[in-house]
Amino acid sequence: MFTGIVQDVGRVASLGERGGDVRLAIRVAAMDLSRIAVGDSICVQGCCVTAISLAGDVFEADLSRETLGLTTLGGLAVGAAVNLEPALRAGDPLGGHLVSGHVDGLGTVVSQSADARSTRVVIEAPAELARFIARKGSITVNGVSLTVNDVEGPRFGVNLIPHTLEVTTLGGLLPGAAVNLEIDQVARYVERLVTCQAAEP
Numbered sequence: 379m380f381t382g383i384v385q386d387v388g389r390v391a392s393l394g395e396r397g398g399d400v401r402l403a404i405r406v407a408a409m410d411l412s413r414i415a416v417g418d419s420i421c422v423q424g425c426c427v428t429a430i431s432l433a434g435d436v437f438e439a440d441l442s443r444e445t446l447g448l449t450t451l452g453g454l455a456v457g458a459a460v461n462l463e464p465a466l467r468a469g470d471p472l473g474g475h476l477v478s479g480h481v482d483g484l485g486t487v488v489s490q491s492a493d494a495r496s497t498r499v500v501i502e503a504p505a506e507l508a509r510f511i512a513r514k515g516s517i518t519v520n521g522v523s524l525t526v527n528d529v530e531g532p533r534f535g536v537n538l539i540p541h542t543l544e545v546t547t548l549g550g551l552l553p554g555a556a557v558n559l560e561i562d563q564v565a566r567y568v569e570r571l572v573t574c575q576a577a578e579p
Contacts, residue, residue: 379466380421382474382516382523384546385409386462388422390454391436400441400452402427409462411437419479421463423547424521424558425449426479449481449558450520459547461521474523475516481558483507485519487551488533497538498527499551503559508532510561510569518560522546 386409394401404422411432419426420437427439446452454460466472485507488500501519503511511517511534515526524536543549551557 380426380463380477380479380521381466381470381472382463382477382518382521384461384463384522387459387545387547388462390456390458390460392456393454396440398443400446401438402441402451402454403436403438404460404462405436406462407435409464411435414464419465421461421465421477421479421521423450423454423460424477424479424518424560425451425481448483450484450556453556459550461546463521475518476563477518477521477523477560478563479521480560482561483559484556485559487553487555487557489553490551493537495540497543497549498535499538499548500533500535501557501559502533505532507559507561508534510565512565515565516562519557520547521558522548 386407388404388406391403391405414429414432414437416429416432418429420429425445429437430440431438441451483504485501485503488502491498511526511529513526513529517524517526526534527537528535538548
């Protein structure tokens with residue numbers, strides 16, 4: 379479990395194919411890997427991966443075909459910047475919202491525009507996810523917990539404050555870029571409950 383509060387921006391050190399899967403190595407900048415053990419979860423660009431090796435300032439994770447097919451991780455290049463967050467520990471502050479690291483789908487950046495010192499980004503979500511996105515609700519974009527400012531059909535807008543632009547990769551988003559989306563877990567469970575109640579005789 380994560381919070382969507384990015385704690386470091388790492389860089390892809392290597393990607394190597396392993397029998398149809400991919401071995402991903404990430405070099406961290408500030409994250410303390412001494413607090414991470416093999417088998418621990420780390421959120422990379424919004425995707426929960428398992429650390430399988432740790433050496434110095436680099437950790438490795440295996441990416442399954444499922445992850446490669448449903449997220450942007452398969453399209454990363456060596457040197458690419460990635461948002462990082464270690465798993466939430468008991469007693470840690472919950473500054474964002476509860477994030478599982480299980481990407482629900484890919485969105486597409488429609489536009490980016492200046493809004494005073496902030497940046498307004500409009501993203502189009504897949505139709506099957508759009509119904510879960512509500513104004514003033516929460517959404518995770520590339521691992522960053524954000525508040526939805528407005529919604530129009532499958533498109534929603536978020537505001538990136540200067541701090542977010544400085545400490546995450548979101549400042550580099552350009553129109554046409556694919557982003558990993560995770561909807562608010564509360565919305566998912568509410569939808570499930572409503573569907574089950576409607577199906578009852």
